[in-house]
Amino acid sequence: MRRGVRYVLVFLTILVGAAGILILTVFVQPNVLKSPIEQWVKANSQRVLAIGGDIQIVYLHSRIYIHVNDLTLSEYRQETLFAAIERARLMLSLWPLLHQRVVVDDFAIEGLRARLIRDQNGRMNIEDLLAPSEEALPFVVEIARTGTTDSNIVFHDAITQRRIEFNRLNVITGRITAESVDAIELKIPLIKIGTVVLESSDVDANKKADKILAMQLAVEQFALNNTGIMSGVATLSLQDITTDSDLNLHLSVFDVNQSEQADVPLSYGHLNAALIAQHGALALEIALDTALTVEQAGNRWEFDDFKTEFTVFHPEFVRAPVRGHFDGNLSLDVSAELLQTKLEGVLADSRTGVAARIQDFASPDITVDIDLDTLDLNALRPEIDLNKIPAETKALPEFSFLNNLNLNGSIMIGLLSIEGVRFSGIQFMMNPESRRNSTLNESAH
Incomplete structure (x- = not known):
């Protein structure tokens, strides 16, 4: 399981355990838990968590309701702000805790603000959160539903000097376990893409060439294993509001199985994809069918028995649509960037x-x-x-x-x-x- 998810789950477990103590002993006030939680996060993640608002814990009808306001998290080994959350709430079932099971009936976040950065060396500022965890969790976790509303995420690429803003992002997921996610609905009403504004006397350096996009993503019944491969169906719809261009992608992965060779987990599957895109006068259609092999943590992807058919047309360059088809193989090594x-x-x-x-x-x-x-x-x-x-x-x-x-x-x-x-x-x-x-x-x- 990814380390970032592990931190969230352990954080939830601490709150759940504390809520149980509160219920059993009416003498403990929830805000007393602030300091222990902040110290635990700093010791285990080397990031600074600050809980500015009150922690509210309510027990009702065999469920525990936890509300937390004004959360901030720093960059790794820095005090610079990485992310902030206006409000977060959890609804958990009480009795599964007796069997070392954490069942979250609802997990909602409002007003998430985060900044993702890729530095000049190609490193992301979330790599420590995404690194695989070497230790297994001592409990089973299941989340029935999650939701994120009114979120803004900014991505700054120091290599290409591009800045992408995801505004008013909303995400809803179905049931989540350590192995699978049933469904994801992602809506981003507004995406702005432009050059990074630099402090310079040159007027041109301070100009932004922003584009405005809208995006929707739907994922149905897919499962993740420790190689990073998923099985299921996903659709993506992307529209450029400024040019009335759009892209539609349908992706399905099936027949997934897993094995180990020389202690290296491998996943095998079959991939089908269909893409239809239109940008101005450009029209593109691609159909893909391939066998798929993925090594541990998704570092290496092999597309064997690769078959694709495509059609492309642009009236300024060709007289009629150009069609073609190719067979072969493709190899992607993420760690080697090859x-x-x-x-x-x-x-x-x-x-x-x-x-x-x-x-x-x-x-x-x-x-x-x-x-x-x-x-x-x-x-x-x-x-x-x-x-x-x-x-x-x-x-x-x-x-x-x-x-x-x-x-x-x-x-x-x-x-x-x-x-x-x-x-x-x-x-x-x-x-x-x-x-x-x-x-x-x-x-x-």
Whole structure:
């Protein structure tokens, strides 16, 4: 179980135990518990918890109701504010406690304010909370329902200098155990994305290019194991209010089983996904089917027997929708920040092979090798007035834009057709450092 969840559960257990003492001995006041709880959090998490409001504990109809106001939590080993909660309330069943079971009937948080940061080294300020716990909890925990309302979360990426604000976030979950979550409903009415405002005399440095988005997420009956894989169904809907663009994703994982090889837990499953996106004039559809293997804590993901079909269209770049399909495999090593894939298939009626490697996700080093047997640009390019094209550009198309991308690798084209002219054996070498031009062997007919 993740350490952050463990801290929450232990915190709940302390409150529950204290509530029992209060019920049995009318002499203990709930606010007496503030100091012990704050000291325990500081000793075990190296974060500072402060409870500014009163702790209220009420026993009614075999349930314990706990209300806490004005909570703040510091950054790891710092006094800087990490998160604050206006109000939190719990409703717990009393009798399961006698059997070392913590049953939370309802857990609600109002007014959460949190700041997530990725520093220049790529480390997140919540890594200590997400680290796996080595010790098992001495009790069983089950939460029937959770809810978070009116929450604001800010993500600051020091590497890309981007700032993302999630405003008025609302989350509702179904039953939660150590192994599974029945359902999640996530609504974010407003997301702002922009550059980080810097203290500078340069006027341009203080400008924000904000976008406004809306998002909804629904997850049904999925379960998590210690490799980080889930089984179940999830749907995501994302809309860009400023451009009237949207994205819809449907994801399902099934046939999940787990085994251990050389003391390393592995999970196996099958993944289906369908994505439909529209952004301005761009339209994209992707269908994916693949076997899935995940190692411990989700550090390594293997997508074997990878099959995908797609359609993409943009009237400024292609005449008609471009369709294709690929088979192959894909490997993702999260800890090493390495993504590798090798695919073969058909792209725009051309047999195509793709080998790609991405190292370092923050400042990616990308290597791509593409091999096409034919490429007919006459059939792909959008409708244009040929009389407006200079004669010197009608022969070979311009590919120098590839030099502006942070890419290494090559593009091999067996036969390229453009304006009644054919070029064979074309090789474009991509090297962002030397900015070399393409190497061309041509045979015109």
